[in-house]
Amino acid sequence: MLELEDVREAEAAVREVARHTPLDHSYTFSSMTGTEVHLKLENAQRTGSFKVRGAANRITRLTDAEREAGVVTASAGNHAQGVALAATRAGVDATVVMPETAPISKVKATRSYGATVELHGVDYDEAAERAHDIEAAEGRTYVHAFDDEAVMAGQGTIGVEILADLPEVDTVVVPIGGGGLISGVATAVKGIAPNVTVVGVQAEGASSVADSLRKGSVQKLEHVDTIADGIAVRGVGQHTFPVIRERVDEVVTVSDAEIANALVLLLERGKTLVEGAGAVPLAALLTGKYVYEEGETIVPVLSGGNIDLNLLTTVVMRGLVDQGRYVKLRTVLKDRPGALDTLLDVLTDERANIYAIQHDRTNRDVALSDAEVELDLETRGEEHVEGLLERLRAEGYEVELLV
Template identity: 45%
Template sequence: MLTLDKIYHAAYILRPVIRKTDIIYAPNLSKDGYVYLKTENLQITGSFKVRGAYYKISQLSPEEKSRGVIACSAGNHAQGVALAAAKNGINSLICIPDSAPISKIEATKSYGAEVELVAGAYDDAYARACELQKEQSRTFIHPFDDDDVIAGQGTIGLEILDQLPNADAVVVPIGGGGLISGIAFVMKHLKPDCKIYGVQTEGAPSMKRSVDLQKKSPLAAVSTFADGIAVKCPGDITFDMVSKYVDEIVTVTDDEVASAVLELIEHQKLIAEGAGAVSVAAVMFGKIDVAGKNVVCVLSGGNIDVTILSRVITRGLLKSGRVANLTIPLIDKPGQLQGISEIIAQLGGNVVSVHHDRGEANSAINSCVIKIGMETRDQKQIDEIKSALQGAGYKLM
């Protein structure tokens, strides 16, 4: 059974091991409310997961420790288990989905864990870990559906209350539900009027679907770049706790998450992975009522692969109107590009790429297509440029 005493005990055990992460005021994220960021992306191992993993392993018996531990993870829990096991002198084996970012896989190995890659998503890695646990008699460290793990994650709730006692709402990413279960348990027992909002992506809404249907309802598949919360089915414990303590669950799109990642980089100088930024996306895109409230967004992790980060930034720029692409069919004659460039320049756009393509087989012999990439301020400026080009007689495809 999860109790406040257990969570306070977890905080005591974790004090010399983990970082009490800062809460940072972020005035740019909302015009209506006062938004703060709980920066678990700056935690050791780069995510909150080390809290639950370390506390769980610290509570194992000597006999359980002697058999070694096994876990499954999309990457962040893996690093937490690997570090905790290493600090306790325990052998660890981690099953990780082969779709997890390379950076998370290599980081897990760097802490001394043995890693087995499993084809598929988190739930496939979980099934494989259960097989190996039976074969090797290791102690299983569940990433979310465990009272000790949830107690470790709940220490974040204690820190929030200490750092921002007047918090009106806490916005938390949901994958399997361990993080939000721990935080919600603390907040609803110590500050019952504080609202708890969970956030999932539209491509992996397993907890929201289950709560809406009032029963655990596994998804057939998940599709999101927020790999840390790409879970097909919530846990038994976490489903019950979320149903009891969480006020509302909302979803965000991958494009909205990408915009949130970009916003955090530009204005907060923080790197968050997709799963870590969903809380910010929910606030930025009005999924939650924050008017006049002190709202804490939990940035659950910052372990994003550099190659994925590049794609996310590009998508975020497109979504926010910071870059745009124009495709213009033309008669292939001198001066056409100059006319287009002058209009774009007059309206403050910056041309960064030009591609000239001769007409296709079914088009006029003297036709061509110009593809232009631009840097812009926002969608309003893009619309102004398009309108000016059309007004000058150019057609846009």
């Protein structure tokens, strides 16, 4: 099993490529939770993610023959970029297989770091099958995204940095996909400071660990469905699972809505951009998915910031909806002059800001004398939305809340 000495040995290789990322004390999230929150900013890492650490350590350990043959890997994006950069820095040829659903920003970034990219399959697991075919056909070394002790050891350097910068830490909260990150971090943290709590967080749509722990062996999901594409893995690894079972104190899950809310809060209050996977530790903290003490010192590991801009737009809007700051309403008006003005007067009086209006006289679901109206509104929270709906209904409007 991976040990602290393995992580210590990885430090030199990691230091050659990766940055020692900062811990940022957040007054906002500390106040919201009654704790002392220090964000570990791996979104500020080279390639925008922690993955370059494990990739650098694994590639450093290649033999001369393996370096000559090159490496191959599969990744949804972050590991791809880490392998591409680490391999290019080491003068090793790299081929990366990415799912066809991988964000275009991550595909472009991987190519820019010097790797050859092939798109294959609907998710990480199908991409990995193709990468193994390339491994066999071309004699390349497969660099696993998580289930490799050299990769795990490289990721564990995050735990060493946290304890060096913040010895008084009580709890470290880490996202779980395949388990490479939390295995390394838990090994480092428990090896240096056994009393520090390590909490793992999965997305509900990719939550295989609880079932695996319950049954005592790795269980795989048939499919995954989450906005946190960086941890959208069907199951943890054979090497990572025993470490999780032995060294992680608790594993919890968060919903996509909770992830979106945390991401929006990080943007708006923390001035920090993360991807879905990077937001899950904070989402778990903000929603109280695990028990913590008032005044406790907590480090959520913000594992990456490589979010696709199209997804970011969707996530931000989802977060605003969940906070009651954006709503879409539908109602029906009499198709006569002034009817729309009267409705808008009510919205103005309730201080709802209008993003867009769609006014449709042709909808067959309404009477010939009526018109359907859909409104996109900026609101100020759930209470404001409830008050607005109450006022509209009191004025005689039948209102349907669309989002």
